[in-house]
Amino acid sequence: MVSAIWMTLGSLLSPLIGAQVPCPANPNPQIWHVHAQAQPTVADGTRAKPLASLKAAVNCADVGATIHILYSDRALPGGVVLKDGQRLLGEMDRDGEGRSRITATEGDAIVLAHNNEVAWLHLEVANGVAVFGDNVAGSDLHDLHITRLRSGLMARLDPSLCHVVLENGAFDHSASVIRGCNGRLEPLQKGAITLLADGKHGPSVLEHSIRRTTIEDIPGDTRENLWGYGIDVQVAGDVTVTVVIEGSTLTGMEGGIAGKGRQSGALTLLVTDTSVDDLLRDGIVVSTGFHCSGLRPEVRFDTDCRGREWVPESDAKVVLHAEGYRYADSRCHGLIDDASAIEFYALDQGRSEIEIHVQDSDLIGAAQPAVFNFNVYGYPARQIIDLGCRNPAPGDPQRIREDRMACNRAGYTSAGRNRLFGNAWGGDWSSDLSEVALVGPGRMMAQGNYWGDRAPIDGLGDALGDCSRLNWLDEEPIYLTSDARCELWHVPGYIEPDGIDGRFHLVADPRR
DSSP states (O other), rough: OHHHHHHHHHHHHHHHHOOOOOOOOOTTTTTTEEETOOOOOOOOSSSSOSSSHHHHHHHHSTTOOEEEOOOOOOOOOOEEOOOOOOOOOOOTTTSSOOBBBEESSOOOSSOOOOOOOOEEEEEEEEESSEEESSOOOOEEEEEEEEEOOOOOOOOOOOOOGBBBOOEEEOTTTTOOBOTOOOSSSSBBOOSSSSEEETTTTSSSSSEEEEEEEEEEEOTOOOOGGGGEEEEEEEEESSOEEEEEEOEEEESSSSSSEEEEEEOOOOEEEESSEEEEESSSSSSSEEEEEEETOOOOTTTTTTOOOTTTTOOOOOEEEEEEEEEEEEEEOTTSSSOOOOOOOOEEEOOOOOOOEEEEEEOOOOOEESOOOOEEEEEEOOOOOOOEEEEEEOOOSSSSSHHHHHHHHHHHTTTTTOOOOEEEOOOSOOOOSSSSTEEEEEEEEEEEEEEOBOOSSSSOOOOSSTTTTTEEEETTTTTSSSSSOOOSSSEEEOOTTSSSOOOOOSOOOOOSSOOO
């Protein structure tokens, strides 16, 4: 009898239990307030009577509404999915130090929609993404502090974002979803800020801004326990994406910033006044394509590519403009076989485009050469490696003007003035103090930079006039130049590197 009564009550209450709590009568439905210690029984969403639940505020707020998270020494649970145009704004404490906090003990903290602004918040996550955007436009992320709640195995993106479909043994472009894949077509390890785009069912031109944001992981932890990158941007499809990264700091994660183009995607990264430190791997990575796509049979690195002839090729284009970029490895955490200030590579065979423009930047103390292209598994159809092509040496004004015009016509726009020294301390595959390197085809322009305290070997300002030349597969170098600051590696089956032009060096440190 008692059990029957409880079953009857349960059947009556179950719809109420599953029902959504109604939204309060907020006098201004375009502005909502949340406080971690609010009294939910009297809350109406105003500043005087804030809501106690962030999820409730996001749900009740209309498209385009502003949600203020009032400061508290307690954190609000995350896991929220914003609506288009919503603004999620925190505030500082009275001392101007602490910020409103959102925590995600599982999963991702904030999932973006179109045209969201997220600012003045401290985001804490355990093994997920702090801010995740999937095929959304117009994100404005600024004045954020992003940290890890605890060490532990970092999650990977949902497999639905890396879903390969084959039709008669060939890659099916229409059915496959690969914007969340790594270079080996596996689900991507999550990054602190992860932005994906492929243009499917969404806008084809996207712009994002990340400003004055600090991202801190746990320095020295194992790779599996760290964010893959502090900022990870992946494009894969008929889409054009521009991401501005300004005035930010990234420390402790596996890699700093990643910009990767697949298929016909176009991506531009504008990195300004941003620093990275204490990373296991590279400060900035730029790449195109997938491992094994279009691999030539004469290349000797194809043993793990048998049966993967279906891997899609890419006509992607990725451009990096870095100005005021600061790379350091102050605790020497960098892996000796894979930690540079900037690394870039193409995994397709002569199809994609890569441009690197770096000026007024500090690239100091990397375990490997500060800047290098790793064109071992592929090479781009067009590549511009531009660390400076301005020819600041005194001389005939007409000749200098002609040289500069020739630089611009060739696509070189950097003014140089970079500081590059103390790199390649790891020495795993590179000779001691080799500042820059080319592995496989390519030409690097690096004029007008400060190369540290070693005098040019020919006394004419030709700091990189002669590089070490090595064979990638041989243990002994085929030709080694004493005290060279650069290296040229020949990959069997590929064209040799064209060379590195580091003339017209700066005789004094430009920032002292």
